[in-house]
Amino acid sequence: MNRFILTIALVTLPGSASAQDVLIRNATVHTATAQGTLQNADVLVRHGRIAAIGHGLNGAGATVVDAAGKPLTPALFAGINDIGVEEVSGESTTVDSHIGLAGGKDMSVRPEFDVTTAYNPESVLIPVARVEGFGWTMVSANPGSGGSLIGGQGGAFRxxxxxxxxxxxxLFVTLGGDSANLTGGSRAGEWMILDQLIDEARGRIPADSKFALLTPAGRVAMAKYFGGGGRVAVTIQRASDIRRLLRWAKQRHVRIALVGASEGWEVASEIAAAKVPVFVDALVDLPADFDQIGATMQNAARLRAAGVDVGFYLSSDASHYARKLRQLAGNAVANGMRWDDALAGLTRVPAQAFGLENEVGSIAVGRRADLALWTGDPLDVANTASQLWLDGRAVPMVSRQSELRDRYLHRDESPLPPAYSR
Structure with missing residues (x-):
């Protein structure tokens, strides 16, 4: 164990930001691929990519880390959130995740709004997630902003x-009770508006019509997501709404993913048949509103048993508490989901849902060396991430929270006042 600690300390020293060569020996490798879990296996990283997986690998010139049989997983997915575009939710100047009303219009539908242009890679929330083994996330444009059920566009960040x-x-959209008030107070208005937006994007409604909702740029943006284009992530809860959305998406050739789907288990076979991925909050088990009367903590297990690809997201405080996704996955296991499927929900499933399976979400030859080494079962919150690697480069396992903890735990040993760290 001392050798393990020593080698970790060496590779986490500040230095070059370039990719590193690393040989991780004797790990329980959860590949999140068809290979499954490999016992006492080695993973060789060359030039930031996984070069080999096996036993007794030759790591000449590489930094050697003895995992001592501990679990090694892909770097985890931190969910669908505002990390990098939100610092303090109560301070508007630090929140860039949505666009407000413009021009005095009752509803501002701006699908061309791209939240990724506001992303801050130096956000203090990023190290907080990294020290918990998370290596990437999906940054969302919040639907409901601007008085519209269309939030705008987001993207994945490492x-x-x-x-x-x-x-x-x-493209992020909200449907159901949460957005009915944006379309005249009726769910029927949501489908009316969506169909109108499609007609506008396809030129069936003139741009100069007094009924037009989209700008010229908005028409171009919307057109990218219809007829089999980019993924549309729809926050939706009620079973009947989900069934109608599946039908609508099939008719209009829209590639959707469901977010929330508290009553998804009731229509699980239909979701599976449509090959639609679902991101659930596995701790939702109470009817917070009339759209979630059928909520249950067995939702993830029942969906997966029906053949649905299930990922995880936090329905509240998603940016500041991304680390809780491990707890969500663990609770899904406690409520009937297979362990391997729960890990896939934090790795492979989101990567495939967002078209990133060749970049992140699995341990396979040729993939980025985005890896996390754990003290024990990563779905048990009693365990922690010992080390995170991104492109084979060991990330310092330090955050603002850990710095504050260390400052005040050892403040009597420092000649400086408590307000100073150095």
Whole structure:
């Protein structure tokens, strides 16, 4: 164990930001692929990519880390949130996740709004997530902003300091009781507005019509998501709404993902048949509103048993508490979901849902070396991430929270006042 601690300390020293060569020996490797879990296996990283997986690998020139049989997983997915575009939710100048009403209009539908251009890779929330083993996230444009059920476009970011997202954009939409008040107070108005937006994007409604809702740029943006284009992430809860959305998406050739789906288990076979991924909050088990009367903590297990690809997200405080996603996955296991499927919900499933399976979400030869080493079962919150690697580069396991903890735990040993760390 001392050798393990020593090698970790060496690779986490500040230094070059370039990719590193690393050989992780004797790990329980949860690949999140068809290979499943490999016992006492080695993972060799060359130039930031996984070069080999096996036993007794030759790591000449690479930094060696003895995992001592501990679990090694892909870097985890931090959910659908506002990390990087929100610092303090109560301070509007630090929140860039939505666009407000413009021009005095009753509703401002701006699908061209791209929240990724506001992303801050130096957000203090990023190290907080990284020290818990999370390496990437989906940054969302909040639907409901601007008085519209269309939030705008978001994208996936790795927590490696990059300014730009990876992969394509995702359009964020809210349907059901949460957005009915944005379309005249009736759910029927939501489908009316969505169909009108499609007609506008396809030129069936003139741009100069007094009924038009989209700008010229908005028409171009909307057109990208219809007829089999980019992914549309729809926050929706009620079973009947989900059934109607599945039908609507099939008729209009829209690639959707469901977010929330508290009553998804009631229509699980239909979701599976449509091959639609679902992101659930596995701790939702009470009817917070009339759209969630059928909520149950067995939702994830029942969906997966029906053949649905299930990922996880937090329905509240998603940015500041991304670390709780491990708890959500663990609770899904406690309520009937297979362990491997729960880990996939934090790794492979979101990567596939957002078209990033060749970049993140699995341990396979040729993939980015985005890895997390754990003290024990990663779905048990009693365990922690010992080390996170991004592109094979060991990330310092330090956050603002850990710095504050250390300052005040050892303040009597410092000659400086408590307000100073150095």
């Amino acid at each position: 927590f490696d300091g990059s300014l730009d997202p990876i992969g394509g954009r995702v």
